[in-house]
Amino acid sequence: MIQLLGIVFTSLRSSVRASVLTAVVSIVAFDLLLCSPQRSFSSIDAQSGITFIAMIIVALTVSRLSQDLRRQEQASRATAQRTQALYDLNVELSGSRDASQLAAITVSHLTSLFAAEAQVLLQTPEGTLEPAKTQRDSTLSHSAWLRREFTKQSAPSGVAIWVPVVGAHATHGAIGLAPRVPFERDSEQGLLLAACANQLASALERVQLAFAVRRTQLEAEGERLRSSLLSAVSHDLKTPLATMIAGSAALIGRTADLDPRAADEILRSIVGEGERLSRLIHNLLSVTRLESINVELRRSPESVEDIVFSAVERFNSQPRKHPIKSELEPDLPLVSAEPVLMEQVLINLLENATRYAGNEPAVGVHARAGSTAVVFQVVDDGPGIGAHEREKVFEKFYRGEHATKSDGGVGLGLTICRSIIRAHGGTIGVRERPGGGTVVEFTVPFAVLPQELSTQGVLDS
Secondary structure (H helix, E strand, O other): OHHHHHHHHHHHHOOHHHHHHHHHHHHHHHHHHOOOOOOOOOOOOHHHHHHHHHHHHHHHHHHHHHHHHHHHHHHHHHHHHHHHHHHHHHHHHHOOOOHHHHHHHHHHHHHHHHOOEEEEEEEOOOOOEOOOOOHHHHHHHHHHHHHOOOEEEEEOOEEEEEEEEEOOOOEEEEEEEEOOOOOOOOOHHHHHHHHHHHHHHHHHHHHHHHHHHHHHHHHHHHHHHHHHHHHHHHHHHHHHHHHHHHHHHHHOOOOOOOOHHHHHHHHHHHHHHHHHHHHHHHHHHHHHHHOOOOOOOOOEEEOHHHHHHHHHHHHHOOOOOOOOEEEEOOOOOOEEEOHHHHHHHHHHHHHHHHHHOOOOOOOEEEEEEOOOEEEEEEEEOOOOOOHHHOOHHHOOOOOOOOOOOOOOOOOOHHHHHHHHHHHOOOOEEEEEOOOOOEEEEEEEEEOOOHHHHHHHHHHHO
């Protein structure tokens, strides 16, 4: 029994040949050393023969079972390693949105998995394959890419294996490997390489799909903006043009017959509608300019009083029952701004305020000094803007709930104001006015900080 245990222990850790050899050697040693006469072979009886045969059968059986278990363990470990490698590759590929990065990630993983030089060639937008390092790689990669098949070549210079990167709808490229030992397509290494190629194909199609979705969204958004622009601008262009045409037609050939006051009123109407058209076109051009990535403002130190008084004077030049009032804090510091754009901000805000504040609006402009910027306020006593609309009113072509089609608005005024203020490094927002109405508040940074002005004054004195 002790001998049998030894044979079983050896069979668990050795091959079939070593186990049988151990059983035979142990039987010979048992007969030579333990059976009398010792140190000589004696005849083996039937019982001992059956025992020895049973030992050999046990050795064979245990060794075969142990070998099968070791083989299954090795296969399980290899499967687990391949699964983990594919999982790691998939995780890293899912975090990238660029085709070149996907190719670089795949090359890194393949080099680590196969301990061999790897390369990934992707299909170009022109429908060709990226160039390979050598002429042989170029020939093999094109063959794998065009025929969608496993391609292998062994030569004195080394082994080259290429597999296609096949997606659901197209072949996106080819993967090349230069292993030390060649392998076939159906081998474990061949299946692992094909699985990596499939992972790369799925990642490339995901990136292409995301790009297509994004492009579709941009095209849909652009189409929506074009439709909104055409519907809004067509009305605002048609109304003043009709007024100007009608007024001009009334004056043609009839200037001597018309009362001077009536003729003057028609001319004023024509000029007013022309200015309205000019402001609309100017707003559209401002949106295009301010949304440019490389926009550069012509900023300079400007007086707040000059900016506000110029905008208010231009706005009050039109006949109004209630002129705009301005209240400015004395000794305001200079601001760093482009004056034409700042006047446009104030005029747009004043137009909005007078348009929605009612028949007898009370609109005013206030300015005071903050810690690092001048704070401007345009206030009115109109119906106000609801809390749910105070961010939306700054979007393109958005019209508030109090807007009407005949009020002359397009939905670009506040959008332009926000773009101008942000380009100057300031902020803009809408809040409720105490007692009713709306306050639009924006800031423009100082050209020189008050502390620097004080220091400069002391030095000059």
